[in-house]
Amino acid sequence: MKLIKILLLPVICLSLFSFKSVITKKVDIKNSLVKWTGYKVTGQHEGTITLKKGELNFDGNLKLIGGVFDMDMTSINTTDLDGGSKDRLDSHLKNDDFFSVNKYNTANLVFTKIMLSKNNNENYVVDADLTIKGITNPISFEMNVYENSASANLKIDRTKFNIRYGSASFFDGLKDRAIYDEFDLEVRLKF
Numbered sequence: 001m002k003l004i005k006i007l008l009l010p011v012i013c014l015s016l017f018s019f020k021s022v023i024t025k026k027v028d029i030k031n032s033l034v035k036w037t038g039y040k041v042t043g044q045h046e047g048t049i050t051l052k053k054g055e056l057n058f059d060g061n062l063k064l065i066g067g068v069f070d071m072d073m074t075s076i077n078t079t080d081l082d083g084g085s086k087d088r089l090d091s092h093l094k095n096d097d098f099f100s101v102n103k104y105n106t107a108n109l110v111f112t113k114i115m116l117s118k119n120n121n122e123n124y125v126v127d128a129d130l131t132i133k134g135i136t137n138p139i140s141f142e143m144n145v146y147e148n149s150a151s152a153n154l155k156i157d158r159t160k161f162n163i164r165y166g167s168a169s170f171f172d173g174l175k176d177r178a179i180y181d182e183f184d185l186e187v188r189l190k191f
Helices: 002-018 083-094
Strands: 023-026 033-040 043-058 064-078 106-116 123-132 135-146 149-157 179-190
Touching (some): 043 179, 064 083, 064 123
Antiparallel strands (some): 023 043, 033 043, 033 179, 064 106, 106 123, 123 135, 135 149, 149 179
C-alpha cells in the first residue's frame, strides 16, 4: 500500500501542475461589429452582420487559446445603399443565390489552432473552421487582442460554401456583372 501511494504521488502532482484554468470572456454583442465588403467588377457593397453569441477563451496568463462565434445570417444589412436598392440587395443576399438564410440562419466560426504572432505579443495567427450554409471549411487569419477588445480581418472565398451566383470562376460571359469570389469581414469585438 505504501508503494502505491509513493507511485501515485508524482502522477497526482504532475496532473495538478499541468492543469491550467480557462478564462472565458463573452462577447458584448451590442458593442461589437462584423462588417462585410463584397466586390464586383464595377465596384463594391458593404454592410453588417449581427453576432448571435461569441466567446474568447484565455489561459491563466491571458493568452488566447480558443474562441467560438455564431453569426445571425438573417441580419445581413447593406449599409451603402438606401430605399429600394438596399431592400433588393438585402433580399438577394438572403435568398438561395447567396446565403439561403431561410434554411441556414446561422454561420459559425470555431477556433482550431492559435499561435502567437512573431511580430507582436497581442497578435495571434488563428486557424478556424467556418461554417456557412451547412458547409465547413478551414480559414486562417490574424487576430489582435488588447485589454477588453479584439479585432480581425478575414478574407472568405464564397464559392467554397457553394455560393456561386455571378462568379466568373463558374459562369462565362459575365463581363462587368461579375461578382468576385472573395469577400471581406472586418471584425471588432468588445468583451
